[in-house]
Amino acid sequence: MDDFFFINGVVAAQEPDTELWGFIDESGDWAMEPCLINAPWDFKENGLAKKFDEELELIGYIDISGEWVIEPQFNRAYQFDTLNDGTSLAVVEVNDRWGCIDETGSWVIKPTFGYIYPFGENGLAFACKRNSDRYGYIDTNGQWVIKPQFSNDKEFRSGGFNFVNGLATASPY
Numbered sequence: 001m002d003d004f005f006f007i008n009g010v011v012a013a014q015e016p017d018t019e020l021w022g023f024i025d026e027s028g029d030w031a032m033e034p035c036l037i038n039a040p041w042d043f044k045e046n047g048l049a050k051k052f053d054e055e056l057e058l059i060g061y062i063d064i065s066g067e068w069v070i071e072p073q074f075n076r077a078y079q080f081d082t083l084n085d086g087t088s089l090a091v092v093e094v095n096d097r098w099g100c101i102d103e104t105g106s107w108v109i110k111p112t113f114g115y116i117y118p119f120g121e122n123g124l125a126f127a128c129k130r131n132s133d134r135y136g137y138i139d140t141n142g143q144w145v146i147k148p149q150f151s152n153d154k155e156f157r158s159g160g161f162n163f164v165n166g167l168a169t170a171s172p173y
Contacts, residue, residue: 010064023064032066044080046088046103061090061105070105084121087140091116097130100140109142115152128152 010023010031020034036051043049048061053072060072061080076093080103083089089100089108099111100119109116114130116138124137128148136148 022066032064035066044088045082046080048080048103050077050079050090059092069103070101073105078118081118081121083119083123083140085123087123089119089140091118091125098127100142108140109138113138113142126152 006026010025012021013024013034014021015034018034021036022030022034023032025031036049043064047063048069050059051062051068051072052059056072058072059074059077060068061070061077063069074092074094075096078091080088080090088103091098091100092111093099094111097111098113098116099107100109100116102108112130114128114132116125116127119125119140123140124145126135127138128135132148133151134148135150135152136144137146139145
């Protein structure tokens with residue numbers, strides 16, 4: 001097998017009968033038994049990927065061996081993003097409140113926001129307060145860098161909310 005496709009000695013593979021995804025090692029043996037509904041391309045630099053627990057109907061994060069690193073406890077969640085400073089954060093939701101966790105599952109930003117989009121490499125995320133339709137940008141401490149004053153206009157959503165070359169799209173409220 002070509003090493004080009006292997007990362008950390010494993011490669012994603014789908015079991016044809018169940019259509020579940022797992023990982024095989026270089027000998028073709030399952031390193032992680034098929035248990036993922038979606039293709040597991042989303043293992044991030046930190047080695048974690050989100051996984052939905054069907055029994056609990058909650059999301060947590062697993063490592064490449066399929067073991068829970070962060071137990072299922074979130075209603076909705078994004079994958080981890082690695083910022084320019086090497087920090088790795090995931091935006092997650094619990095009981096209609098959004099916050100951010102680190103790789104250990106500890107809250108970096110407590111779940112108090114109405115919504116938070118994933119962070120850009122610059123460490124800013126498009127977010128809104130609870131019960132508000134005005135968006136601004138927060139830093140990785142949950143502090144407003146640009147106060148909520150913009151709409152969440154779907155026209156701008158397709159271009160993303162993160163800064164590129166120091167600029168971001170925004171629609172005045």
